[in-house]
Amino acid sequence: MGSGPSIPDVSVPRDRVVVVTGGNTGLGYEAAKHIAMMGATVIIACRSEQRAMEAIERMNKEFREAKERGEKNIIQDDKLNVEFMLLDLASLKSTMNFIAMFKSSGRKLHVLLCNAGVGLVVRGYTEDGYEMHFQVNYLGHFLLVAHLLPIMKQSGDDCRIVFVSSSAHEYGNFNLEKAQAKIETDYSRMKYYGNSKMYQIQHMSCLVRRLQDSNVSVTCLHPGIVATEINRNYSDMRCFHGMIRCMNNTGCFKSSYQGAITLIDAAVNPKWKGVNDVYFVKTKPAATASAARNKQYQEDLWKYSLHCLQDYLSDDVISALEGLK
Ligand SMILES: NC(=O)c1ccc[n+]([C@@H]2O[C@H](COP(=O)([O-])OP(=O)(O)OC[C@H]3O[C@@H](n4cnc5c(N)ncnc54)[C@H](OP(=O)(O)O)[C@@H]3O)[C@@H](O)[C@H]2O)c1
Numbered sequence: 001m002g003s004g005p006s007i008p009d010v011s012v013p014r015d016r017v018v019v020v021t022g023g024n025t026g027l028g029y030e031a032a033k034h035i036a037m038m039g040a041t042v043i044i045a046c047r048s049e050q051r052a053m054e055a056i057e058r059m060n061k062e063f064r065e066a067k068e069r070g071e072k073n074i075i076q077d078d079k080l081n082v083e084f085m086l087l088d089l090a091s092l093k094s095t096m097n098f099i100a101m102f103k104s105s106g107r108k109l110h111v112l113l114c115n116a117g118v119g120l121v122v123r124g125y126t127e128d129g130y131e132m133h134f135q136v137n138y139l140g141h142f143l144l145v146a147h148l149l150p151i152m153k154q155s156g157d158d159c160r161i162v163f164v165s166s167s168a169h170e171y172g173n174f175n176l177e178k179a180q181a182k183i184e185t186d187y188s189r190m191k192y193y194g195n196s197k198m199y200q201i202q203h204m205s206c207l208v209r210r211l212q213d214s215n216v217s218v219t220c221l222h223p224g225i226v227a228t229e230i231n232r233n234y235s236d237m238r239c240f241h242g243m244i245r246c247m248n249n250t251g252c253f254k255s256s257y258q259g260a261i262t263l264i265d266a267a268v269n270p271k272w273k274g275v276n277d278v279y280f281v282k283t284k285p286a287a288t289a290s291a292a293r294n295k296q297y298q299e300d301l302w303k304y305s306l307h308c309l310q311d312y313l314s315d316d317v318i319s320a321l322e323g324l325k
Pocket residue numbers: 021022023024025026027028045046047048051087088089090091115116117118119136137164165166167222223224225226227228229230231
């Protein structure tokens with residue numbers, strides 16, 4: 001397998017609860033499966049129950065095969081402790097329902113892996129009227145974090161929020177006035193995907209400023225260029241077809257397993273306990289584009305996000321989020 005990064009050799013207690021958004025395919029699938037094989041209780045938060053249940057079945061099949069192969073450092077239980085909860089990040093109502101369902105389960109929450117995403121979709125809007133990349137990749141996760149953070153703060157040692165960003169954040173072009181691409185000519189798929197991935201990094205820094213001396217740490221990452229279903233979103237782009245074929249032929253793509261290593265590492269490697277405000281590439285801290293680190297941009301985005309979500313955040317939730325209580 002070469003000497004690239006590898007999955008950390010750790011076991012995770014069953015009472016450690018990990019939520020993976022979009023855990024039914026691609027990077028989220030591999031991360032959810034391997035973290036469950038380490039022992040954790042994993043909830044995959046997905047928009048399709050059918051795809052999620054098929055994914056859980058496949059995870060268990062692959063788990064049984066791994067046990068038969070005698071793979072080391074995996075649990076020896078009969079089944080993985082993986083569950084499904086419904087979450088459509090393109091709907092603030094669905095996101096609130098997920099939050100209510102999670103809260104009513106009375107569970108703790110140790111790791112929130114904000115992985116679900118769309119990339120390079122045609123200009124489109126959610127039912128809430130927000131640009132698709134903006135809401136699915138960024139704003140929906142902002143709402144999740146705002147409501148689940150109080151639970152994480154009460155969940156004990158070493159809780160982590162991990163944002164799956166992308167090197168595409170470098171194509172981001174910070175301009176909140178154009179954040180919703182209301183004028184058609186403002187829109188470019190790469191720019192809006194890049195913006196959403198930059199917003200995730202900015203979200204991380206804003207949270208870290210507000211979580212001083214907390215048990216919750218926040219990081220983000222780029223998984224590499226990975227062959228996943230994300231390609232489905234730009235199957236209509238002829239220029240991408242040629243590029244993808246060429247990258248496939250030359251072995252430029254990582255597998256989902258290889259890409260997921262950085263997710264798994266950030267989520268469970270004890271070495272990153274308490275580590276904050278870091279952008280991981282190949283499991284190592286790396287530099288981001290300077291716009292992502294601009295404090296004024298970060299705080300402008302924070303204010304704008306609170307405004308977008310004003311009907312979904314009570315004063316109590318905002319106070320807790322601002323670190324005021
Ligand atoms: N692949 C790469 O090269 C690459 C590079 C850098 C960053 N990333 C990031 O990695 C993350 C995972 O992407 P991937 O490559 O694994 O792509 P993928 O195979 O397309 O998986 C994306 C996941 O997000 C879910 N999702 C999409 N829209 C959703 C919504 N409205 N509500 C809830 N879940 C939704 C999908 O669910 P469905 O199956 O129901 O659609 C799927 O589970 C994304 O944030 C992406 O930006 C990927």
